[in-house]
Amino acid sequence: MRVISGSAKGRQLKSPKTAGTRPVMDRVKTALFDILAPRIKGTRFLDLFAGTGSIGIEALSRGAKSATFIELSAEVLKIVRENLRITGLERQAETLRADAFRFLESARASGRIYDIVYIAPPQYQQLAARAVAQLDAAPLTEPGGLVIAQIHPRERADFDSLSLRRLRLEDERRYGSTLLMFFDDTGGVEAPAATGA
Numbered sequence: 695m696r697v698i699s700g701s702a703k704g705r706q707l708k709s710p711k712t713a714g715t716r717p718v719m720d721r722v723k724t725a726l727f728d729i730l731a732p733r734i735k736g737t738r739f740l741d742l743f744a745g746t747g748s749i750g751i752e753a754l755s756r757g758a759k760s761a762t763f764i765e766l767s768a769e770v771l772k773i774v775r776e777n778l779r780i781t782g783l784e785r786q787a788e789t790l791r792a793d794a795f796r797f798l799e800s801a802r803a804s805g806r807i808y809d810i811v812y813i814a815p816p817q818y819q820q821l822a823a824r825a826v827a828q829l830d831a832a833p834l835t836e837p838g839g840l841v842i843a844q845i846h847p848r849e850r851a852d853f854d855s856l857s858l859r860r861l862r863l864e865d866e867r868r869y870g871s872t873l874l875m876f877f878d879d880t881g882g883v884e885a886p887a888a889t890g891a
Contacts, residue, residue, distance in 0.1 A: 695748060698724050700755030702781035709746050710773045718748055718814065718844065722869045726842075727752055729867070729876075730810070733840070734758055737809035740834065742794050742825060747774035749812050754783040762788045762808070764797050794821075795828060802832040811835060814844035823852035826877060830861045837881030847873045 697705045698720060718726075726749075727734065735757035741750030744763035754761050761783075765771040771791050778784040790797065794815065811834060815821035822843040829841055841861055845852075847868060853875070861877040868874075 695746065696720070697752060697755050697781060698727065700752070700757065702751065702755040702783060705781045707746060707748055707751065707777045707780065708773050710770045719869070719872065722872045722874070723748065723752060725867065725869055726874060727756060738807065740764070740808040740811045742811060742813050743815040743821070744774055745770060745814065747777050749814065750787070751777055751781055751783060753810070754786050755781065758786070760786050760788070762790065764790055764792055764794055766791065766793055794825065798825070798828050798832065798834065801834055806834055807836060808834050809839050811841045812844070813842065817846050817849065820852045822849060823856060826853070826861060827856055827858070830858045833860055833879060835879040837879055839879040841877040841879065843875040843877070845873050845875065846871055
């Protein structure tokens, strides 16, 4: 596992030997950041369920202003911090050991704001849909912000029952056993209806 591009390009990242951690494949990460390329520079990035920290580190390497990494496991969070040292990006990073949902609650209360939120929880527990619903009800983004959920395609049905007011699904991209869902923060404004000529 490595950093694909940017200031830390080519640096090899460590990966914990824990069953619940699933590092994203390089081809998925490449595709993701090809999509994010026009908007990544200068952003405040939240890597929720950070795992190895690979996504947030890639964001920093490509010019994100800052990144916050949330991880519940002390062992895994230690790996995130080691990877930040390896890449020389630790000064732009904040690493917190916390339950993701409790962090979302406290972050909202403290007025934290991010430009991009990346959600990649353990699979098959409906955690991604739950996180998106919580971010819709108590957003950590402003209008124009982006929330991305990384799931297995079989988890797509978890989102069918969500009634979102603020976040709008704008795109979905499947790469083998990984599905990326892109939600734009509309600020709760409905998309204008199409009108005929």
